Amino acid sequence: xxxxxxxxxxxxxxxxxxxxxxxxxxxxxxxxxxxxxxxxxxxxxxxxxxxxxxxxxxxxxxxxxxxxxxxxxxxxxxxxxxxxxxxxxxxxxxxxxxxxxxxxxxxxxxxxxxxxxxxxxxxxxxxxxxxxxxxxxxxxxxxxxxxxxxxxxxxxxxxxxxxxxxxxxxxxxxxxxxxxxxxxxxxxxxxxxxxxxxxxxxxxxxxxxxxxxxxxxxxxxxxxxxxxxxxxxxxxxxxxxxxxxxxxxxxxxxxxxxxxxxxxxxxxxxxxxxxxxxxxxxxxxxxxxxxxxxxxxxxxxxxxxxxxxxxxxxxxxxxxxxxxxxxxxxxxxxx
Numbered sequence: 001x002x003x004x005x006x007x008x009x010x011x012x013x014x015x016x017x018x019x020x021x022x023x024x025x026x027x028x029x030x031x032x033x034x035x036x037x038x039x040x041x042x043x044x045x046x047x048x049x050x051x052x053x054x055x056x057x058x059x060x061x062x063x064x065x066x067x068x069x070x071x072x073x074x075x076x077x078x079x080x081x082x083x084x085x086x087x088x089x090x091x092x093x094x095x096x097x098x099x100x101x102x103x104x105x106x107x108x109x110x111x112x113x114x115x116x117x118x119x120x121x122x123x124x125x126x127x128x129x130x131x132x133x134x135x136x137x138x139x140x141x142x143x144x145x146x147x148x149x150x151x152x153x154x155x156x157x158x159x160x161x162x163x164x165x166x167x168x169x170x171x172x173x174x175x176x177x178x179x180x181x182x183x184x185x186x187x188x189x190x191x192x193x194x195x196x197x198x199x200x201x202x203x204x205x206x207x208x209x210x211x212x213x214x215x216x217x218x219x220x221x222x223x224x225x226x227x228x229x230x231x232x233x234x235x236x237x238x239x240x241x242x243x244x245x246x247x248x249x250x251x252x253x254x255x256x257x258x259x260x261x262x263x264x265x266x267x268x269x270x271x272x273x274x275x276x277x278x279x280x281x282x283x284x285x286x287x288x289x290x291x292x293x294x295x296x297x298x299x300x301x302x303x304x305x306x307x308x309x310x311x312x313x314x315x316x317x318x319x320x321x322x323x324x325x326x327x328x329x330x331x332x333x334x335x
Contacts, residue, residue, distance in 0.1 A: 004130040005175035005182035009272035009303040010063025012217035013044040013166040027157040039266025040113050043164025043291030045147040053086045054095035056167035057143035068171040076135040078109040079126055081142045081295035113245040114321020116303045118142060120331050122187035125259055126172045136174045142295035151222035159225050164291030166217030168299025181334045187244045190327045194271045198324040234322040238272040239328040242320050249332055258311050262321035263287035263297035265283040284310055312335055
């Protein structure tokens with residue numbers, strides 16, 4: 001039997017660092033207010049004309065390919081997760097294919113729209129393709145440019161201060177299950193009852209006009225969030241989906257060597273850590289530096305933890321995410 005193994009990781013963040021104090025010059029907020037509610041100190045914003053959603057993903061992919069000792073030509077499929085693609089259509093996956101010079105090869109490119117849980121959803125899809133033997137080497141990317149779609153007025157401050165730009169990538173390859181390494185299980189869930197509680201509702205496909213002057217004047221094109229509800233749901237669903245993965249594989253929380261949560265809010269990550277009974281050294285957070293990069297947050301944090309030596313061969317690594325939809329997911333990996 002085949003199992004998916006992560007052969008290489010990479011991430012890219014734009015060079016433009018934006019601090020809380022920088023945002024305080026644009027809206028009624030403060031460094032203290034942002035840190036207290038989210039743990040964020042700074043984030044990265046893209047440079048127009050240099051960074052694109054696909055381009056950042058491509059940069060991360062090139063690093064991951066090098067670390068996997070692979071060439072772009074070795075890739076059989078691309079899966080791309082983002083909430084803000086370069087174009088309304090086509091998706092950014094085909095743009096990465098073109099940037100990597102794979103367009104003449106005709107490999108498939110699949111775009112995932114699951115926001116904060118997008119990378120784990122994509123990881124699960126890639127895992128199934130590899131387990132069935134359909135593809136051998138899959139490039140999984142999470143990439144986001146949030147800063148171009150945020151409301152930098154007082155009206156939007158509660159959401160705007162949370163998000164940043166960046167990209168992360170992983171190369172998944174087929175591995176024999178005899179070595180007991182690779183993705184052990186993935187768990188995916190969704191509940192659309194409260195879909196509008198964390199969403200960007202305009203432009204909208206069910207309106208006669210995608211964009212109107214009235215929509216722009218009212219700021220309807222900016223994301224909205226019921227922060228209290230999101231926090232409450234997240235601290236409930238994170239432990240549930242983690243325990244589900246552990247129970248299926250016969251492991252306990254104490255068996256986990258490293259937990260990589262979606263970087264939504266440091267208070268959420270801390271609540272989950274305490275619920276699971278993990279010491280601080282078993283959880284890697286980097287929201288302080290990058291903010292919430294949605295689909296890119298887990299691959300960026302996973303790569304960073306690996307680079308810092310926090311993840312070693314043989315370790316049991318847990319990934320989990322919760323976000324817009326609502327959707328939530330987990331993955332358990334033997335490194």
